[in-house]
Amino acid sequence: MTHVATLIMLLLVVIGAAFMVIAAIGILRMPDLYTRLHVASKAPALGLAALALALAFHLQDVGLWFRAAALGLLLFVTAPVSTILIARAGHRAGAPLSHAAIEDDIEEFEREEARTT
Amino acid sequence: MTELRATVLVTALTALALALALSFIRVVRGPSAADRLVGLDLCANVGAGLMGVAGIAYDDHVFLDIAIIIIVTGFVGTAAFAQLIGTQKRRFP
Numbered sequence: 001m002t003h004v005a006t007l008i009m010l011l012l013v014v015i016g017a018a019f020m021v022i023a024a025i026g027i028l029r030m031p032d033l034y035t036r037l038h039v040a041s042k043a044p045a046l047g048l049a050a051l052a053l054a055l056a057f058h059l060q061d062v063g064l065w066f067r068a069a070a071l072g073l074l075l076f077v078t079a080p081v082s083t084i085l086i087a088r089a090g091h092r093a094g095a096p097l098s099h100a101a102i103e104d105d106i107e108e109f110e111r112e113e114a115r116t117t
Numbered sequence: 118m119t120e121l122r123a124t125v126l127v128t129a130l131t132a133l134a135l136a137l138a139l140s141f142i143r144v145v146r147g148p149s150a151a152d153r154l155v156g157l158d159l160c161a162n163v164g165a166g167l168m169g170v171a172g173i174a175y176d177d178h179v180f181l182d183i184a185i186i187i188i189v190t191g192f193v194g195t196a197a198f199a200q201l202i203g204t205q206k207r208r209f210p
Contacts, residue, residue: 036155
């Protein structure tokens with residue numbers, strides 16, 4: 001393995017770990033459930049995709065490239081789904097918004113849905 | 118080069134372990150059940166990332182399979198718990 005390839009792999013590792021740490025700090029510092037969800041869905045998906053890419057890049061195996069691509073695809077499909085599931089469940093269970101929030105879109109959406117059905 | 122590689126990998130593993138601990142603090146403290154669920158979801162993601170870095174450190178491809186399994190089971194668990202929180206009558210803290 002050449003030095004350049006090792007450097008690119010290490011760069012991907014650093015990017016992935018940094019995104020994970022940013023997500024973990026954000027989930028502690030954000031004021032309410034919805035902003036926490038915002039932090040906990042996007043940054044870890046990007047970080048984990050970078051780490052999987054780094055592993056495939058390090059071992060240089062065709063099957064591993066496909067598995068890393070499958071993990072990235074899976075991640076980018078499941079992360080928004082689980083986020084919206086938690087947001088609607090939390091809203092239905094009465095999780096409060098922070099003081100800085102200016103509008104409640106889920107409320108509007110549920111009212112609309114209740115009217116049409 | 119090997120020293121740089123070892124330093125970066127150890128630092129990344131430490132940072133990911135720290136991230137796991139921080140997201141677990143949210144699971145313990147979180148005011149509502151949905152907050153705890155967000156923390157658990159992040160725990161699963163950070164654990165999968167830990168497996169990715171461990172795969173690089175140990176030169177083993179099995180860790181990528183472990184990461185995929187963690188992601189899939191984490192998603193199923195999150196969906197089931199969200200259903201539980203959203204549909205029950207009693208509001209739990």
